[in-house]
Amino acid sequence: MTDLTQAFRELVIETPSWGYADSGTRFGVFPQPGRPRDTFEKLDDAAEVHRLTGTAGSVALHFPWDAVDDYDELRGEIESRGLRVGAVNPNLFQDPDYKLGSVTHPDAVVREKAVAHMLECVEIATGLGATAQSLWLADGTNYPGQDDLRERRRRMLDCLGRVYEALPAEQELLVEYKFFEPAFYATDLADWGSALLTCLKLGERAKVLVDLGHHAQGTNIEQIVAFLEAEGRLGGFHFNNRKYADDDLIVGSVNPFELFLIFVELTAVGRLPRLTIDQSHNIEAKVEAMTLSVVNLQEAYAKALLVDRAALRAAQESADVLGGHEVLLDAFNTDVRPACAEARVALGAAENPIRALRESGYAERMATERETQTELTR
Ligand code: PSV
Ligand code: MN
Numbered sequence: 320m321t322d323l324t325q326a327f328r329e330l331v332i333e334t335p336s337w338g339y340a341d342s343g344t345r346f347g348v349f350p351q352p353g354r355p356r357d358t359f360e361k362l363d364d365a366a367e368v369h370r371l372t373g374t375a376g377s378v379a380l381h382f383p384w385d386a387v388d389d390y391d392e393l394r395g396e397i398e399s400r401g402l403r404v405g406a407v408n409p410n411l412f413q414d415p416d417y418k419l420g421s422v423t424h425p426d427a428v429v430r431e432k433a434v435a436h437m438l439e440c441v442e443i444a445t446g447l448g449a450t451a452q453s454l455w456l457a458d459g460t461n462y463p464g465q466d467d468l469r470e471r472r473r474r475m476l477d478c479l480g481r482v483y484e485a486l487p488a489e490q491e492l493l494v495e496y497k498f499f500e501p502a503f504y505a506t507d508l509a510d511w512g513s514a515l516l517t518c519l520k521l522g523e524r525a526k527v528l529v530d531l532g533h534h535a536q537g538t539n540i541e542q543i544v545a546f547l548e549a550e551g552r553l554g555g556f557h558f559n560n561r562k563y564a565d566d567d568l569i570v571g572s573v574n575p576f577e578l579f580l581i582f583v584e585l586t587a588v589g590r591l592p593r594l595t596i597d598q599s600h601n602i603e604a605k606v607e608a609m610t611l612s613v614v615n616l617q618e619a620y621a622k623a624l625l626v627d628r629a630a631l632r633a634a635q636e637s638a639d640v641l642g643g644h645e646v647l648l649d650a651f652n653t654d655v656r657p658a659c660a661e662a663r664v665a666l667g668a669a670e671n672p673i674r675a676l677r678e679s680g681y682a683e684r685m686a687t688e689r690e691t692q693t694e695l696t697r
């Protein structure tokens with residue numbers, strides 16, 4: 320019998336600083352009242368989600384979006400809110416110079432710029448005490464013949480090799496893949512195979528990051544998790560829910576059984592990888608959406624811990640086709656909400672985080688405070 324309170328005490332979910340900021344669709348950005356206006360206010364929101372849930376004690380940062388003048392001060396601000404820094408994410412997709420790619424760009428000057436930014440992120444990570452740089456490339460081509468596919472791969476390996484060499488021993492390089500967008504003909508890191516091959520070339524502290532939104536419909540993500548874990552190359556997870564693609568929906572909101580199966584694989588061995596939420600909420604209240612995401616993850620995790628592993632193994636070894644499936648269904652169909660509530664309370668968090676958030680008036684308070692400050696600084 321697993322002690323859920325202890326399991327929650329050890330559970331660290333990273334929330335993304337960028338998930339608290341304004342976002343929208345490619346047709347427009349939808350500003351929300353009370354949205355944070357700088358990195359410190361994003362940290363306030365992250366701290367609120369942690370206060371409510373008890374298991375969101377880490378914040379992933381994105382640069383230059385979260386750039387500040389003084390990184391010692393930023394580290395202090397993170398720690399004073401009871402948080403710690405998660406992965407540091409370089410931005411290699413927004414600068415117009417990256418139109419044709421960053422580390423795969425045909426022009427060496429642009430590749431140098433990308434490497435310099437990643438090296439700067441190594442420094443930032445060192446200053447903040449972060450243990451990973453998490454890399455997502457928007458690199459790819461739109462037309463057959465636009466560029467040489469092997470050349471692009473060679474350029475990427477060369478650039479990433481230089482960054483890897485500069486990593487201090489405590490930092491990992493997490494390599495994320497995405498099967499399409501913004502490039503539509505050939506994405507340079509399109510799938511877990513190309514990400515894994517890249518990591519194998521770089522070294523053992525290069526690991527694959529699986530983002531739930533970055534697969535074709537029907538892909539068996541829990542199997543990818545199992546294989547990468549067996550190879551010692553599962554570096555981290557970006558949680559969200561894809562209905563069409565990418566990361567704009569709340570994890571567990573559409574396909575909770577898939578999320579449960581992923582946690583069944585994540586908990587099959589002793590150690591969880593880095594668990595990060597990667598969501599940008601557009602029409603829903605952001606702090607509430609992040610809080611619900613953490614609660615959904617807690618419930619999927621709690622259900623996975625209920626799986627009777629001995630019974631599962633026995634069914635599998637006796638070739639009982641549906642016996643193992645039934646073991647999983649027994650765990651999935653258990654109502655874990657009361658146990659999760661109890662564990663949260665034991666950690667000093669909220670019994671019902673969404674209700675507590677609504678009753679606290681946090682959203683309304685931020686809408687007032689942050690608007691007032693905007694007027695004052697104008
Ligand atoms: C773009 O698809 C993306 O959502 C990737 O998943 C990254 O992890 C994220 O943006 C932050 O850069
Ligand atoms: Mn991601």
Ligand code: MN
Nearest residue numbers: 530532565566
């Ligand atoms: Mn994404």
